[in-house]
Amino acid sequence: MLRTERHARILEHVSARGAVDVTELSRLLDVSGATVRRDLQHLSRLNLLRRTHGGAMAGGTGPELPVRHRTEHRRAEKQAIARAAAELVPEGAVVGMTGGTTVTEIARVLAARGAVTIVTNAVNIAAELVPHHDVTLVVVGGYARTESYELVGPIAEKTLADHHTDITFLGVDGISATHGCTTHDQLEAATDRAFAASGDRTVVVADHTKIGRATFARICSLTDIDHLVTDRSAPADALARIDATGVAVTVV
Structure with a gap:
């Protein structure tokens, strides 16, 4: 280990x-x-x-x-989620990405695939993508959170309000039918909400430990997201309740 x-x-x-x-x-x-x-x-x-x-x-x-x-923890599950999530990205799409280890894995898959435009507020994702000449990279500015390596706050929200993405991948700390999508930090929640609002389609990627869980700050309700991609260890009852709200659920 x-x-x-x-x-x-x-x-x-x-x-x-x-x-x-x-x-x-x-x-x-x-x-x-x-x-x-x-x-x-x-x-x-x-x-x-x-x-x-x-x-x-x-x-x-x-x-x-x-x-x-969190980088190495449950990495196999996160990589499987990332491969399935990347299949949802149409050719030539502008892709929004919040922070998180699972979203980072999606960035790696898309970068290896070729030409893509990625808008992100995660400095670790940006650092990985900079050397890829086929990736058009837009980095959203803001206040840096040391816990998540994300840039958050009003500057980030203003930038996102002025841009449009075809699909946004949202990392969360919890997702449930009752509480929607949640995270630990209020500023991060507001910036993630702006990411969701900027996209035509919002996809939550979360390993099984996040399913049926709620944390401190609410990002959005399930009516604001279109798709959830998770792994096969996710609790079936919690997934059924999420599916019943109209969110498409993919289990890998």
Whole structure:
């Protein structure tokens, strides 16, 4: 298991349980107690959790897992979602992309395919696309969020209001029939909402952990999106409720 994936699993486990001990994490990750203690010390220095005697507890920046710790986690599922989502992009389309690890995988698929125009507020996606001469890249400016590598806020929203996309890929932290599409940050939610409004078609890409979940800030209702692409581990009951709202659902 890669170190970044191990850190992601630790943070998710701590967030879900509130507090954990070294022995529990050692069994979960199949690594030594010494490795776990080093990991916890590193994550504590980053203010992502709080060390306790014999373990750790939730704390620091809160429940949002920074993108640098999500890159390798569930990557196979995200790549499968990305391949299916990329098939929805017609030739010559202008594509909007918010931040997120699954959306990043879509950018990689489209860049490898050839000529495409991509509008994004994610600096990590922009950095990957710059060397691709066949990609026409438009970067939306704004206030930088260190957790998601996204540029958000009024500048981003104004730019998006003045542009049009044929299809927008929206990364979310939660999607449910009751609460719609949600994320952890209010500024990010408003910018994501502007992305959805700028596109003829809005596609949410989310792995199974996001399905049926709601987080702090509402992006939009399900009436504002057209399609959801997720993986086969998504809860069937939550997907059925989303499908019943009229959103097309693709499971890969």
